[in-house]
Amino acid sequence: MDIIVPAEWEALRERLLHGPPWRTLMVAGPVNAGKTTLARWLAEQLQEQARTLFLDADPGQSLIGPPTTLALSALPLHPDRWLNLRFVGHISPEGHLLQMLSGLVRLVEAARRHRAQRLIIDLPGHMANEAGRELFFQMLDVVRPDYVVALQRDAELEPVLRCFRRSRRPRIVRLSVAEAVQARDRWTRSDYRRERFRHYFAGARVRRLSVHARGLHGMVPVLDNPEAVRHRLVALCDRHGFARVLGIVTRYDADLQWLYLWAPPFQAREIATIQFGRFRLDPAELGAERQWRRVPARTASPRTDASES
Numbered sequence: 001m002d003i004i005v006p007a008e009w010e011a012l013r014e015r016l017l018h019g020p021p022w023r024t025l026m027v028a029g030p031v032n033a034g035k036t037t038l039a040r041w042l043a044e045q046l047q048e049q050a051r052t053l054f055l056d057a058d059p060g061q062s063l064i065g066p067p068t069t070l071a072l073s074a075l076p077l078h079p080d081r082w083l084n085l086r087f088v089g090h091i092s093p094e095g096h097l098l099q100m101l102s103g104l105v106r107l108v109e110a111a112r113r114h115r116a117q118r119l120i121i122d123l124p125g126h127m128a129n130e131a132g133r134e135l136f137f138q139m140l141d142v143v144r145p146d147y148v149v150a151l152q153r154d155a156e157l158e159p160v161l162r163c164f165r166r167s168r169r170p171r172i173v174r175l176s177v178a179e180a181v182q183a184r185d186r187w188t189r190s191d192y193r194r195e196r197f198r199h200y201f202a203g204a205r206v207r208r209l210s211v212h213a214r215g216l217h218g219m220v221p222v223l224d225n226p227e228a229v230r231h232r233l234v235a236l237c238d239r240h241g242f243a244r245v246l247g248i249v250t251r252y253d254a255d256l257q258w259l260y261l262w263a264p265p266f267q268a269r270e271i272a273t274i275q276f277g278r279f280r281l282d283p284a285e286l287g288a289e290r291q292w293r294r295v296p297a298r299t300a301s302p303r304t305d306a307s308e309s
């Protein structure tokens with residue numbers, strides 16, 4: 001994609017390359033402000049000077065990984081490549097604020113372990129309500145980035161930025177929304193998400209995982225209630241709390257304590273916990289109707305995972 005680079009982006013790049021030392025930068029702004037384009041461009045521009053990682057912190061219009069997740073990536077960026085993935089549980093942070101915040105913090109920590117010298121964080125579109133403002137405040141307060149780049153049309157972020165006026169960090173860089181930004185409507189957004197899910201689940205089939213001796217967390221439904229579990233999106237997480245794979249629950253067998261889910265391949269022995277979100281996804285909508293109805297027979301012992309493939 002050809003992007004038009006405004007003069008103020010160039011000036012920011014020069015400041016970041018030649019100004020005071022820094023490590024973490026967040027790009028914030030309302031929806032359709034050009035956040036992702038700027039964040040990606042900055043990461044690409046800075047990578048030659050220092051090891052730069054990218055944190056896609058938008059669970060809706062994800063650049064990296066499937067929607068409902070946050071992803072830490074190395075450059076060059078690729079939608080299917082990440083270092084660590086965290087499940088939020090929904091395509092919008094609203095209602096999943098804790099998971100958003102903890103996911104962000106855990107991935108910032110992970111960036112340090114991956115020896116990032118620079119970390120560029122692309123935030124989701126700022127929600128101009130109480131929850132959105134508080135989430136933005138908490139993200140800034142807990143991560144304390146060296147810089148926040150505020151893309152604004154109408155001073156949308158100022159109520160929160162004002163809280164940091166007396167702080168040394170973050171330094172605030174205010175930029176206007178580039179003229180080249182093309183607003184995407186809700187249908188384009190939802191088509192984009194569907195396509196990303198379809199791509200993610202392209203190699204999926206019905207697998208089962210024993211719930212016995214595994215922790216459940218997130219928005220855990222009453223498992224015995226078929227309607228409550230059907231089509232719930234879950235993450236199968238490793239012992240560090242990172243999502244190894246996402247799955248769509250098809251049913252729960254209470255006698256054998258098996259969760260049946262439609263998922264890409266995974267190693268059951270690596271799965272320590274199952275994280276539920278509130279989001280539901282119908283596998284049939286992803287073009288998987290015939291496959292996902294093929295549920296494995298109840299043949300293995302209750303303690304056996306038949307999920308490996």
Ligand SMILES: Nc1ncnc2c1ncn2[C@@H]1O[C@H](COP(=O)(O)OP(=O)(O)OP(=O)(O)O)[C@@H](O)[C@H]1O
Binds near residue numbers: 034038058125180
């Ligand atoms: N500088 C630019 N030059 C050309 N096109 C741009 C530029 N900035 C943004 N765009 C285009 O505008 C659209 C929206 O940009 P982008 O996805 O970066 O915005 P965003 O603020 O991240 O949106 P969202 O709120 O959905 O996360 C994209 O199609 C992108 O290609």
Ligand SMILES: [Mg+2]
Binds near residue numbers: 035058061122
């Ligand atoms: Mg974006």
